[in-house]
Amino acid sequence: MEYFKRPTPQPEVITQEIHATVSEILRAVEKEGIAAVRRYSERLDGWNPPSFRVSTEQIAYAEARVDAALKRHIQFAQEQVRTFARLQKATVTEFAHETLPGVVLGQKHLPVQAVGSYSPGGRYPLIASSIMTIVVPKVAGVQRVVAVAPPRRAEGIYPPQLYTMASSGADEILCLGGVQALAALAYGIEDTPSVEPVDMIVGAGNVYVAEAKRQLFGTVGIDLLAGPTEILIIADETADPMLVAADLLGQAEHGPTSPAILVTTSRAFGEATARAVDRWLETTWPTREVAGQAWRECGTILLCESNEEMVQVANTYAPEHLEVQTRHPDWFLEHLANYGSLFLGAHATVAYGDKGIGPNHVLPTERASRYTGGLWVGKFLKTVTYQHVTPEGSRLVAPAIAAISDAELMMGHALTARLRLDQEVQAVGKEQERYS
Numbered sequence: 001m002e003y004f005k006r007p008t009p010q011p012e013v014i015t016q017e018i019h020a021t022v023s024e025i026l027r028a029v030e031k032e033g034i035a036a037v038r039r040y041s042e043r044l045d046g047w048n049p050p051s052f053r054v055s056t057e058q059i060a061y062a063e064a065r066v067d068a069a070l071k072r073h074i075q076f077a078q079e080q081v082r083t084f085a086r087l088q089k090a091t092v093t094e095f096a097h098e099t100l101p102g103v104v105l106g107q108k109h110l111p112v113q114a115v116g117s118y119s120p121g122g123r124y125p126l127i128a129s130s131i132m133t134i135v136v137p138k139v140a141g142v143q144r145v146v147a148v149a150p151p152r153r154a155e156g157i158y159p160p161q162l163y164t165m166a167s168s169g170a171d172e173i174l175c176l177g178g179v180q181a182l183a184a185l186a187y188g189i190e191d192t193p194s195v196e197p198v199d200m201i202v203g204a205g206n207v208y209v210a211e212a213k214r215q216l217f218g219t220v221g222i223d224l225l226a227g228p229t230e231i232l233i234i235a236d237e238t239a240d241p242m243l244v245a246a247d248l249l250g251q252a253e254h255g256p257t258s259p260a261i262l263v264t265t266s267r268a269f270g271e272a273t274a275r276a277v278d279r280w281l282e283t284t285w286p287t288r289e290v291a292g293q294a295w296r297e298c299g300t301i302l303l304c305e306s307n308e309e310m311v312q313v314a315n316t317y318a319p320e321h322l323e324v325q326t327r328h329p330d331w332f333l334e335h336l337a338n339y340g341s342l343f344l345g346a347h348a349t350v351a352y353g354d355k356g357i358g359p360n361h362v363l364p365t366e367r368a369s370r371y372t373g374g375l376w377v378g379k380f381l382k383t384v385t386y387q388h389v390t391p392e393g394s395r396l397v398a399p400a401i402a403a404i405s406d407a408e409l410m411m412g413h414a415l416t417a418r419l420r421l422d423q424e425v426q427a428v429g430k431e432q433e434r435y436s
Helices: 016-032 034-045 056-064 068-090 127-140 159-168 178-187 207-216 241-252 267-282 288-298 307-317 329-335 350-355 391-407 411-434
Strands: 002-005 095-100 103-111 114-118 144-149 172-175 200-202 231-235 260-264 299-303 321-325 341-344 381-389
Touching (some): 002 267, 016 034, 016 207, 095 391, 114 127, 127 144, 127 350, 144 159, 178 200, 231 241, 231 307, 241 260, 241 288, 241 321, 241 350, 267 288, 267 299, 288 299, 307 329, 329 341, 341 350, 381 391, 391 411
Parallel strands (some): 114 144, 114 200, 260 299
Antiparallel strands (some): 002 299, 103 381
């Protein structure tokens, strides 16, 4: 393995200052409620309306400002995401099975009752985030989804984003951003009318939002802790350098700390891709300022000797997005183990997954795909178990349970098992007395 291009060392993303700022806002909202929400919203976003709730009139106004063609495209993406979520849900099964005579064990999947969906609105007001984090919990059966997004200038939520939230099925919508928005979701606020706390918060955001989710975990559930978005592309000499360069820069435009990595077995292809990146940045790339900084500071090109070594490198990086542009992409499907979402073939670009081909775009970063997948319909379902035991079943189970409890010195547990045996013995004795 050889580095053709190395990234520069990056500073720590979550600093002590960010940690302290987030803690201060969360504590203030928990203690003061909407007064603190108003204070921070005014200070940070210049936004302090009579109510943070978005009215039906505001939704209708936003819908009128979205042209018909964009509405059709949004509806297309919603349907793709909804279809994939339904397919996922169909794989989640419930069962009840008699494992011993008189012992029935079962499993159920219960939807989370209330979910908060956060959609970013900073440099890019992400319409697709609303689709991914509202449509999917509704497919799971979540009764109440509260969607939030920050104001964009003085007009409130960006109209296409607000239209998407409403048409995706949000039950409540708040125009509120940043840490104060997540605090309002977690603790509830006395708005007009009041906003009740949710059970789970999902969605992407900046480093402050990510830190707020980390600190709120436990008070509420979260989807995952995400860092800067990532792309790794495995490519051989059959790939198109200009296309691969575009895919690297396309993901790099998210922000200046977004890693973009090319892994290839061809030195000539690596060199050609590096030149293609430079050409894009020097000519027509539309977000060259942000993407260019990300490529210069976080871009990587690695040369490998074989497909097997490329797989080893990719599995070590465990990237959020992993593209395969090679002669035989299906071989990599069978051998790759760590990724958030996989894109096979030259026509499967990360942008499709980001915006609405079907699978969710909320994915693990910073090597977390070694131990978890991304957001999916099952994340909104609680897998719970139950046991139904008859006296016959108790006779079979209780002796072993009591013995294990004794060995653990948990005498109370042992007693609860033996009491049931004693009751059964007494019941049998009384039955015998009736016929003696």
